[in-house]
Amino acid sequence: MNKEVLRAVADARNKAPLVGSWTNFVTINLVANAQLATGGRAAMCFLPDEAYPLSTISQAIYINVGTMNSVSREALTLAAKSSHEFGKPWVLDPVAAGLGDTRNALIADLKQYKPSVVRGNASEIITLANMWGLQTETKGEVSGVDSTDSVESAHDSAKSIAKYTGGAVCVSGAVDYITGAKTSFQVGGGSALLKGITGAGCSLAGVIAVYAAVASPLIAALAGSLAFKYASEEAAKIAKGSFSFQTAFIDCLSLLDEAAAAGGFFRKPRDTI
Amino acid sequence: MNKEVLRAVADARNKAPLVGSWTNFVTINLVANAQLATGGRAAMCFLPDEAYPLSTISQAIYINVGTMNSVSREALTLAAKSSHEFGKPWVLDPVAAGLGDTRNALIADLKQYKPSVVRGNASEIITLANMWGLQTETKGEVSGVDSTDSVESAHDSAKSIAKYTGGAVCVSGAVDYITGAKTSFQVGGGSALLKGITGAGCSLAGVIAVYAAVASPLIAALAGSLAFKYASEEAAKIAKGSFSFQTAFIDCLSLLDEAAAAGGFFRKPRDTI
Amino acid sequence: MNKEVLRAVADARNKAPLVGSWTNFVTINLVANAQLATGGRAAMCFLPDEAYPLSTISQAIYINVGTMNSVSREALTLAAKSSHEFGKPWVLDPVAAGLGDTRNALIADLKQYKPSVVRGNASEIITLANMWGLQTETKGEVSGVDSTDSVESAHDSAKSIAKYTGGAVCVSGAVDYITGAKTSFQVGGGSALLKGITGAGCSLAGVIAVYAAVASPLIAALAGSLAFKYASEEAAKIAKGSFSFQTAFIDCLSLLDEAAAAGGFFRKPRDTI
Numbered sequence: 001m002n003k004e005v006l007r008a009v010a011d012a013r014n015k016a017p018l019v020g021s022w023t024n025f026v027t028i029n030l031v032a033n034a035q036l037a038t039g040g041r042a043a044m045c046f047l048p049d050e051a052y053p054l055s056t057i058s059q060a061i062y063i064n065v066g067t068m069n070s071v072s073r074e075a076l077t078l079a080a081k082s083s084h085e086f087g088k089p090w091v092l093d094p095v096a097a098g099l100g101d102t103r104n105a106l107i108a109d110l111k112q113y114k115p116s117v118v119r120g121n122a123s124e125i126i127t128l129a130n131m132w133g134l135q136t137e138t139k140g141e142v143s144g145v146d147s148t149d150s151v152e153s154a155h156d157s158a159k160s161i162a163k164y165t166g167g168a169v170c171v172s173g174a175v176d177y178i179t180g181a182k183t184s185f186q187v188g189g190g191s192a193l194l195k196g197i198t199g200a201g202c203s204l205a206g207v208i209a210v211y212a213a214v215a216s217p218l219i220a221a222l223a224g225s226l227a228f229k230y231a232s233e234e235a236a237k238i239a240k241g242s243f244s245f246q247t248a249f250i251d252c253l254s255l256l257d258e259a260a261a262a263g264g265f266f267r268k269p270r271d272t273i
Numbered sequence: 274m275n276k277e278v279l280r281a282v283a284d285a286r287n288k289a290p291l292v293g294s295w296t297n298f299v300t301i302n303l304v305a306n307a308q309l310a311t312g313g314r315a316a317m318c319f320l321p322d323e324a325y326p327l328s329t330i331s332q333a334i335y336i337n338v339g340t341m342n343s344v345s346r347e348a349l350t351l352a353a354k355s356s357h358e359f360g361k362p363w364v365l366d367p368v369a370a371g372l373g374d375t376r377n378a379l380i381a382d383l384k385q386y387k388p389s390v391v392r393g394n395a396s397e398i399i400t401l402a403n404m405w406g407l408q409t410e411t412k413g414e415v416s417g418v419d420s421t422d423s424v425e426s427a428h429d430s431a432k433s434i435a436k437y438t439g440g441a442v443c444v445s446g447a448v449d450y451i452t453g454a455k456t457s458f459q460v461g462g463g464s465a466l467l468k469g470i471t472g473a474g475c476s477l478a479g480v481i482a483v484y485a486a487v488a489s490p491l492i493a494a495l496a497g498s499l500a501f502k503y504a505s506e507e508a509a510k511i512a513k514g515s516f517s518f519q520t521a522f523i524d525c526l527s528l529l530d531e532a533a534a535a536g537g538f539f540r541k542p543r544d545t546i
Numbered sequence: 547m548n549k550e551v552l553r554a555v556a557d558a559r560n561k562a563p564l565v566g567s568w569t570n571f572v573t574i575n576l577v578a579n580a581q582l583a584t585g586g587r588a589a590m591c592f593l594p595d596e597a598y599p600l601s602t603i604s605q606a607i608y609i610n611v612g613t614m615n616s617v618s619r620e621a622l623t624l625a626a627k628s629s630h631e632f633g634k635p636w637v638l639d640p641v642a643a644g645l646g647d648t649r650n651a652l653i654a655d656l657k658q659y660k661p662s663v664v665r666g667n668a669s670e671i672i673t674l675a676n677m678w679g680l681q682t683e684t685k686g687e688v689s690g691v692d693s694t695d696s697v698e699s700a701h702d703s704a705k706s707i708a709k710y711t712g713g714a715v716c717v718s719g720a721v722d723y724i725t726g727a728k729t730s731f732q733v734g735g736g737s738a739l740l741k742g743i744t745g746a747g748c749s750l751a752g753v754i755a756v757y758a759a760v761a762s763p764l765i766a767a768l769a770g771s772l773a774f775k776y777a778s779e780e781a782a783k784i785a786k787g788s789f790s791f792q793t794a795f796i797d798c799l800s801l802l803d804e805a806a807a808a809g810g811f812f813r814k815p816r817d818t819i
Contacts, residue, residue, distance in 0.1 A: 037787075049648050070343060197309065251788060341596070
């Protein structure tokens with residue numbers, strides 16, 4: 001498993017896959033820079049008529065429902081539909097699931113196109129499993145973009161989503177939980193300073209899309225999680241506050257290669273791989 | 274007064290209020306990061322159907338009319354209306370007031386919902402008082418996002434707005450002018466380097482919204498102004514150019530706690546509190 | 547020629563021209579900060595009803611088609627039309643030309659308003675010349691926002707555009723190619739780290755718009771290209787990764803004055819002026 005993660009990190013840098021993104025206005029710049037830092041190429045769109053062209057030229061697609069606009073429902077549905085039809089991996093980030101009728105209608109629409117990877121915080125993953133009717137017990141609570149539930153409380157929801165999609169789910173938090181239909185992992189470590197900047201989750205999902213272009217959904221989710229835990233720890237060593245942390249964090253991502261990953265990811269037993 | 278400002282700074286960090294924002298595409302990331310840096314949680318929306326849900330879960334709302342889109346008039350009006358109905362404090366940033374029919378129609382709509390705090394540059398405050406029919410003498414000139422009027426020339430306009438809303442108004446500039454219906458303050462100091470980055474005014478208003486979630490409008494405006502003057506002075510000491518200043522500025526905001534505020538804000542008589 | 551470039555650099559800082567921009571959501575913040583760093587003032591809009599007002603108060607207009615929304619075609623066409631009518635210089639950045647029906651229809655609409663400067667990568671310039679019917683041989687390939695063609699292969703396309711508009715064209719890449727209807731230049735040097743962040747091309751075009759407010763199209767394109775090559779070289783000396791490079795790059799732009807330009811731009815024969 002370690003070997004496959006390292007190969008994904010190296011392949012992203014060597015193959016420079018183009019990842020088309022449909023993402024929110026708040027963190028769009030950070031997402032693009034994180035994707036470039038890990039070796040991918042980034043292109044962002046918003047209009048329905050760009051969905052099929054973007055899926056055609058991209059090796060993976062990232063769909064983040066963070067800030068909806070008046071054409072988002074149509075555009076993002078077409079983006080997922082075309083990815084599904086073309087067999088391109090796509091990553092869903094169900095930001096603030098449960099908030100607003102348009103977002104909820106869109107999230108319902110997306111179910112049929114089975115995302116290769118879903119990345120969310122605990123509350124979002126629980127809400128998504130509820131909205132998609134994948135768990136019998138209703139739990140969780142809508143609370144904007146921040147989680148009010150523990151990662152552990154979302155394990156079952158994550159598994160139910162992975163079983164439905166046949167792909168992988170990453171619940172990010174203090175200890176990330178990554179699961180496929182059968183296997184699951186926990187990735188600890190990382191720096192709490194990631195919570196002090198906006199876009200840590202969005203850019204993690206964007207980077208997972210880069211890795212999904214060159215690896216399986218489960219390996220892609222693992223590689224993204226490990227890269228973020230590692231880079232955030234390194235960045236915390238030199239940060240003076242929240243914004244110099246952000247700078248150092250993207251710097252560390254941009255310096256991540258197979259050798260650094262081998263030395264850094266697995267230097268100590270931070271995970272349960 | 275000092276004590277109340279310090280309490281606002283501490284409360285924001287301890288209570289981590291959720292602030293829902295309707296803001297422009299240019300500086301939306303900086304606004305969110307400034308809000309996080311001072312202890313708040315940030316959520317940004319754009320669609321009309323999200324207005325009531327966002328006001329429901331937020332402790333304060335920030336409305337910035339900097340970049341209008343095709344649903345902004347409806348969405349931002351509902352955001353203000355719902356805040357007003359729910360008794361939630363809300364902060365208005367009338368960016369580029371006077372420019373474009375849609376923006377002007379929106380600003381007229383918002384009058385009835387009496388913002389708790391208005392934050393603008395001198396030209397924007399003068400234009401707003403004119404548009405809302407709160408002063409007899411018409412003055413000021415539309416000039417995009419930058420002020421062509423002195424802060425002093427906007428004192429009367431600011432007072433007329435505060436008298437109408439019953440809240441506070443902050444005219445930011447070389448010397449910030451903060452006024453309630455009766456009392457007013459001036460806050461000097463700060464670094465001119467703030468003018469070299471985009472979003473200083475927007476993020477100030479966004480941070481005032483964080484403080485407005487835990488303090489009165491007047492104290493919130495004062496706390497925001499003092500925090501920005503202080504953090505910009507500290508950042509200027511280590512900045513090498515405009516962007517390392519921005520990094521250091523958010524860093525300094527993120528390090529601001531009650532103790533630092535007590536030591537920093539009131540170390541020297543920079544203001545007239 | 548050197549003298550005119552230096553004058554443009556100095557005039558931008560002394561006259562602080564207001565540049566109105568219609569640009570994409572990904573890099574809008576970097577564009578504004580780059581424009582401020584070189585001495586300009588920035589204002590960004592999206593709605594059709596703001597086109598004439600913004601062209602009225604601005605000294606130059608920048609139009610970037612990177613992320614289209616549902617009113618972009620109307621708004622950007624009016625922005626170009628009003629600039630043309632008012633005789634204000636305007637800069638076109640045909641990002642991802644060829645991708646999506648709306649973008650392509652808009653680009654076709656813009657032809658009649660003859661941009662003062664076009665700035666794009668090689669693939670975009672080739673595609674634009676094809677779309678505007680300015681070259682007999684069809685070549686080039688749509689590939690999102692990154693170029694798959696060499697700068698050299700776009701020389702003829704660039705010249706054909708410059709002959710049609712009567713303005714200037716800048717093909718940016720490893721060696722920038724800047725051409726008017728008659729004269730052309732190549733500018734080498736610069737750092738490859740610019741490719742590791744998003745928005746290098748967008749912000750170059752935004753800065754060219756600042757210089758176009760105070761100089762001829764050809765001199766503006768040259769000044770922008772030289773400033774970016776120089777600042778990126780300086781920034782590369784102190785960068786630790788992709789994001790500290792971005793910080794240092796904007797820092798260096800913000801420190802650029804006539805003296806630095808004289809010492810930096812022409813210290814060594816990096817170009818063919």
